[in-house]
Amino acid sequence: MVNGDTVADFHNTSLARDAQLNHAIALLGAEARSGDLADLVVPAPGTFFSVDPEAGLSGTFATAKDGLVRITYITERRPRWVALHLVAGGIDLSEATLLGIVCKTQAPEASTFRVCLRSGTSDGFVDAFLPKTVVAFSQPSTHVDLLRLDQSGEVPKTAAWRELVLFFQPNSADVLLQDLRVFIV
Secondary structure, rough: EEEEEOOOOOOOOOOOHHHHHEEEEEEEOOOOOOOOOOOOOOOOEEEEEOOOOOOOEEEEEEEOOOEEEEEEEEEOOOOOOOEEEEEEEEOOOOOEEEEEEEEEEEEEOOOEEEEEEEEOOOEEEEEEEEEOOOEEOOOOEEEEEEEEEEOOOOOOOOOOOEEEEEEOOOOOOEEEEEEEEEEOO
């Protein structure tokens, strides 16, 4: 306990390629946190939000209630991006065939987001989007998607750093990410 708050004691002992990502996801849902949705806000260790500073967006996030994270926001001007980043470290993908996600979502009104693997390069970064768009509905729904790493020319085999990025829709939304699993094989 720290200052009367329970602190999750999660240790990442897995050596799998997807270990750092799944550890960040576990930490996201481990403790109840809430706050304003803004650029570079950290909802849990290994995660952060990225919000277009020119959007005039106002919103909030809450973790660990009914799932991993709920984000709610209203846009004054159409943002270029509203994203949740999950830090993946410098995963070596030279022997990997695919990256997959399984997620469970819900939203009062249909809402969408796209998922991408961002890889750090000497020139900045490159994004490789998974092919499908996630759609959250009023009832809980499950989404499965795969990125073929062995057939994608967009994903460097090695990178200084990587992130899994969830890009939320550019208009106002209220989305509950109930569960997210990532696997790399």
